[in-house]
Amino acid sequence: MxxxxxxxxxxxxxxxxxxxxxxxxxxxxxxxxxxxxxxxxxxxxxxxxxxxxxxxxxxxxxxxxxxxxxxxxxxxxxxxxxxxxxxQPDVELLTRERDEAREKLQQYEQEKTLINKGVKNADLDYVMFKVSKLVDEKTDFAKAAEKFLKENPRYTGAGTYRVSTSTGSDNQNSGGNMNMTINDRIRAAAKR
Structure with missing residues (x-):
């Protein structure tokens, strides 16, 4: 008007x-x-x-x-x-630089949020991408991250476990290493 x-x-x-x-x-x-x-x-x-x-x-x-x-x-x-x-200052250049700085700051803050929630560095980019897809007018980044990580705990290290192929050092003293036994059986089967 x-x-x-x-x-x-x-x-x-x-x-x-x-x-x-x-x-x-x-x-x-x-x-x-x-x-x-x-x-x-x-x-x-x-x-x-x-x-x-x-x-x-x-x-x-x-x-x-x-x-x-x-x-x-x-x-x-x-x-x-x-x-x-x-x-005279180049208003377009200043505006573009300001917007880039804001984006970098926002990305830094989002990474910090994810790291504080236990996300491993190797998974950071992927998790940030997935969480950003959940952000909307009603859900901010922190809430979206919480929801995603609750549904996918493997990215926080909470759902991980270690696999061991031996029964420990006690087995070595009582008749041999379990890994050696398995390796010997594999070699024997390969010779047939």
Whole structure:
């Protein structure tokens, strides 16, 4: 929706007394071809245009007083505008850098959350990917991680177990190692 502003245009040659007596934001009592409705964008464009013209006029006047020709004045003004533009920050670049930094911080915080919940480094990327699929408007990353890890405890080390193929060191003293026995049987079967 565009807002209409009621601006009173002043003729450069008209006396300032007529324009100064008008209401701010309303029409003046004396409407000699004066009031018109403008959108905010149009008013901003007019103001910018006038500011640029005033800046150019001030610079041209300054350079004339310095003794420059019209061609030199035009070149000097172009140089001034180029330097002025070069000094302005690149808003797109700054916005992109800010967004990248936010993403890295968010990823770091998510990794920290998963590590605190016991996720092994080898599984971190996979678990982060799976958990991020569960995140929505109602579920934040921490709650999604809790739900995923509850359903998949193997990624936290809680559901792991060790497999041993021997009965321990006691077996070595009482007649041989269980691994050696198994290996001997495999070799014997391979010779047949």
């Amino acid at each position: 565009k807002k209409l502003m009621n601006l009173h245009i002043f003729d450069e040659g008209a006396s300032g007394a007529e324009g100064a007596s008008g209401n701010a934001g309303g029409k003046s009592g004396n409407n000699n071809g004066g009031s018109a409705g403008y959108t905010f964008e149009q008013a901003e464009e007019i103001a910018t245009s006038r500011a640029e013209k005033a800046t150019r006029a001030a610079l041209a006047d300054f350079y004339r007083k310095q003794g420059l020709s019209e061609e030199q004045i035009t070149t000097a003004i172009a140089d001034f505008k180029a330097k002025q533009k070069a000094q």
